[in-house]
Amino acid sequence: MDKVLFHAGVVDYLVIILYFVFVIGIGFLLKNHMKSGDDFFLSGRSMPTWITGLAFLSANLGALELLGMAANGAEYGILTAHFYFIGAIPAMIFLGLYMMPFYYATKIRSVPEYLKLRYNEATRALNAVAFSVMTILVSGISLYSMGLIFKVLIGWSLTTSILFSAVIVLIYVGLGGLTSSIYNEVLQFFLIWFGLLPIPFIGLHELGGWDKMLERLPDSFGHLWQNTADPSQNAMGISWLGIVLGLGFVLAFGYWTTDFLVVQRGFAAKNLRAAQNTPIFATFFKMAVPFLVIIPGLIAAVLFHNIGKPGGPSYNLALPLLIQRYYPPGLLGLGLTAMLASFMSGMAGNITAFTSIFTYDIYQSYIKKDAPDKHYILVGRWAIVIGIIVSIGTAYIAGSFPSVMDYMQTLFSFFNAPLFAIFLLGMFWKRTTAWGGFWGLLSGVVGAIVLYIAIPADFYGSAQAGNFWRAFIAWAIAMVVAIGVSFFTKPKSKEELQGLVYAYSEKPNYKHLSWYKRPGVLSAISLVILVVINIWLW
Template identity: 30%
Template sequence: MVTFTIVSLYCCVSICIAYASARFHRSSNDYLNATGSLPTWVASISFLACNCGALEVLGLSGIAFRYGVQAFNFYWIGAIPALIFLSLVMIPAYVQSGARSMPEYFGQRFGPNVRLLNAVAILIASTLYTGISLYGLAEVTHITMDWPFLLAILVFGSIVLAYVLIGGFRATVYNEVLQFLFMFAGLLPLLYFSHKAHYGGLIHTGQYWHMWRETPIVSSTSQLDLVGVLVGLGGVISFSYWCTDYGLVQRALTARDLESARKVPLIAGFGKLLFAIVVVVPVILMSGHIQAQPGTALDETSPALIATLYGRRLLGVGIAALIAGLLNSLAANISAFSSLWTGEIYRPFLSSRRTESHYRNVGRAASVCCVAIGIVVALWTRSFENLSAFVLLIFSLFVIPFFAVLLTGMISRQTAAASAITGAGAGILAGAGIQLAFAERWLPSGSRLSANFYSAIVSFAAAALVCNAAHLLSLLRRSQIQPVNIEAMRPSPPKASVTVWCLAGTLLVVCVVVNVLWW
C-alpha cells in the first residue's frame, strides 16, 4: 500500500511537470528535441539519468551477482574514456554542423540515404529498449506487489505515455531529473544496510573480486578476458554507445551553447563513478545471502536485496525508487522514438511542407505506436537470461556498425555514401552471424557476456573494413578518388576551455585511481 501511494503521488507530479513544460512549445523542435534551450545542470542530470536508470540497475546488479566487481568495468573503463572523447571531439563536431540529431549529422556527411538508414536502425533499437523498460517495470511490480505481468505493462505504459504526449521532450528531461534524484535517494540506503548485514562475507579471490589481476589476456573458458573487456567493452561498445546514442547526444545538445554542451558528459561522468558504488557494492557484500536463494533470477537481484534489507518503513520507498527509474527509461525511449520518426523519417522523406502543429501531432501518434509495439517486445524479453545480454545484442546489431561508419567518415575524406551503406550492412550481418555462432556453440566462449564483447569487435571491424574497401583498393591501384562533401566535418573545432580540460583531467585521474584500488 505504501509503494502504491508513493508511486501514485509521483505519477501525479510527473503529469504536472508535463503540463508546465507544454507552455514552452512554440515549434515542433521544442516538442521533439528542445535543442539549445536548457540549463547545463538540467542537461547533465538528464544525460546521466538517461543512462543510469533502474533498467541499468536491474541489468548490472545481475551482472555484479554473476561476475562480481567485473561489473565496475561497465561504469569505469566502459564509460569514462568515451565520455571525455565525446566532450572534446564529438560534441564540437555535432554543434558546429548545426545538426539537431545523429541521423541529421549522418545526412550532412553522407547524404539522405545514410541518414534514413541510420534513423531506421535507431528507431528499431528504441522500440526494443521500450519493450525492455516495460518488461523491467512488470518484473519489479510482479516481484514486490504481486501485480500480473500484463497489467503492470498496461498501467505504467499509459502513465508514461500521458506525460510524453502532453509535455514532449522537455517534460521528459525535467521528469528525468526528478526520477533520477528520487531513485538515487531510494537506492542509497542499500550501501548502509548491506554493509551492516554483510551476510556470507566477501569473495576475495579470482575474477569475482579483482578487475584485472586474475583476468587472462585471451581465453575461451574464462568468464571474461582482457581483450574482450578492453577492446570489446572499453573500445567498441563504450565509444559506440556514448558517442552515437541518439538519446544521449540529444540531451547534450539541449545545453544552451558549445561550452555548456561540452561540460554535460563530463559532469555526468562524475555521477557515473558514484552510481557504480551504489549498484555494485551492495550486491558484492550480500552475495552469500543471494546465493542462499537458488531460484533468484539475475534481473531480480536488486529487488530481492531491497526486499531483504529494507524494513517495512523503507521498503515502499526502495521499490518506488526502482519504479521511478524504470519510468525514466521508458519515457526516454518513447520520446526518442517520437522524435526519430517525426524529425528524421516523416518530415524529411514523407511530408516536408506541413505545419508545426501537424508535426507535433505526428510525434504524439508515434509515441502511441511505440508503446503498442513495446508491449509485444516486453513479452518477448522474458525469454532472455539477463537484460544486459539483450541490450548488448541490440548494440551489436544496430549501434556499433554506424559508429564504425561515423569514425571512418571523420577520418577519411574518401568515404562515400555507397561505402557507408555497405559498411553498415556488413557490420549488422557480421554481428548477427557471430551472435548465432556463439548461441549455437559453433564458437567457444566462457560466458554470454564475453561472447557479446567479441561480437562487438567483429561487427565494428567488418563495418570499418568494408567502409574503407574502396579507398584501400584505390591506394593499391595508385588512383585518386574524388573527395565527397565533408562540410559537416569542419577541420578546426574551437579549443576547449580551461574548465573543460580540468574536468576531463580530474575525471580521468579518478577513473585510474578506482581501477587501481580494485586491481
C-alpha cells in the same frame, strides 16, 4: 518466482502514488510551452549544463542500470564495473571533446541527420530504421522491469503491470516531449540515489564489511583486472583484451558517442560549451554508480545462494530481493519508487529518442517534407503512442533473457558497434565516401546478426564475452568494407565536408574561461580519478 515479494503498507502506496501524480503533472504544466518542433523534440536548446548533465546520466540510469547491473554484479562480480569505468568514461569524454562540436555546431536534430550530411540519404535511412528498431527493443526492457516490480509488489499479472506502466509513460512524455522527460530525469536521478543508497550500507554492515563479503565470493568477484589474463579464471569468461577492444573501445564508444538517446540530452544544452560539458560533467557521477548497483549485486550473491540457479530467483531480482529484505514500511515505498523512477527514466529516454528519429528522419524526410511545426509535433505524439504499443510486445522478448544486461549488450553489438566504425571514419578520414559509409554500416549490422545466430555464447565463454567479441568483429567488418568501397567510389569535396570532418571544422577555444568551466580540464580530472579507481580495484 511468482509469489508477491513485497507487503507494502498504506504509506508505501501513498509515496508511489504521489510520485506518479507529480510526474504526470510536469507533463501537463509543460504542454502549453511546446509551440515549436525544437521545443518538443530538443527542449528549445535552452538547458543549463547541470540539468542536461544529470538528465544525460539519468536517461542511462534505467532498467539496464538497476536490474541489469545488479543482476550482472550477482552473476559476474566487480568485473561488471568495467561497464562504468573503461566502458563509459573515455567514450563520454571523447563525445564531449570531439563529437559534440560536430553535432551541436551543425544544428542537426538527430544522429541520422549527421549521417545524411556526411554520407548520403541512404546511410541516414539505414541508421534511422536500425536505431528505431533498437530503441523500441530497448524500451521493452524498461517496460518489462516495471511490470516485474508491479507483479511482485501487488500480485498483478505481468501483462496488467506492463500495460499500466506503459500508460504512465505515454501521458507524461506525450504531453511535454523532451523537456518533460528531462525534468523528470533530473527528479528521478535524486530519487534513485536517495531511494537505493541505504542498501549497500546496510548489506555491507550485515556481512561484516567489504573484505568479509569478498571472502564468501569467488576470488574473481573482487577484482577488475587481476583475473583477466586467463578467461577461465573469471566468471565472465573474458580476457583483458576482450574487455579493452570489445567493451572499452567498440561497445562503449559505439553507445556513448552515437546513440541518440544520450546524445539528444546534449542537443538540449543552451550553448556549445554546455553541450560539451554535458557528458563530461556526467562522468563524475557515472563513476559513483557502481556503489549503488553493483555492490548490491555482490551482496545478493552472498545472501541468496540459489539466485540464478534452476528453481531459484532470476538474477534480475537481485535488487528487489534486497529491498524486500532491508526496507521497513515507508522506506519500502521510497525504494520501490526509486526503482520505478529508473525504469520510467530509461523508457522515456528511448521513447523520446525514437520519436525524434521517426518524425524527422523518416516521416519528414520521406512522407511529408514541408508541413508546419504543429503537424510534426502531432506526428511526434502519435509516434510516442505507436512506440509504446510496440514496446509492450518487446517487453516479453526482454523477459525471455536470463539477464536484461545480456540482452541490452546483444542489441548494442548489432547496431552501435558498426555505426561507431562509420562515424570514426567519417569524422577523421576525409577520403571516406558516401557509399563506403552505407555499405560499411549495412555489412557490420548483418555480420553481427549472422555471428549471433551462427556462434553460440558457450563458444566465447559467456553471453557477455560473446557480446564483447561480436561487437569488435562487427566494428572491424564495417571498417574494412567502408574503407574498401571508399577506394572505388568518389569522395565528397572539401566544400561539402566543411564542418563535418575534424580537419575542416572550427575548434572551440575556452582558454579565457576559469578552469572549472573548460571541457579539457574537467576531462583530465575525470581521467585521473578513473585511473586511481582502477588501481584500487585491480
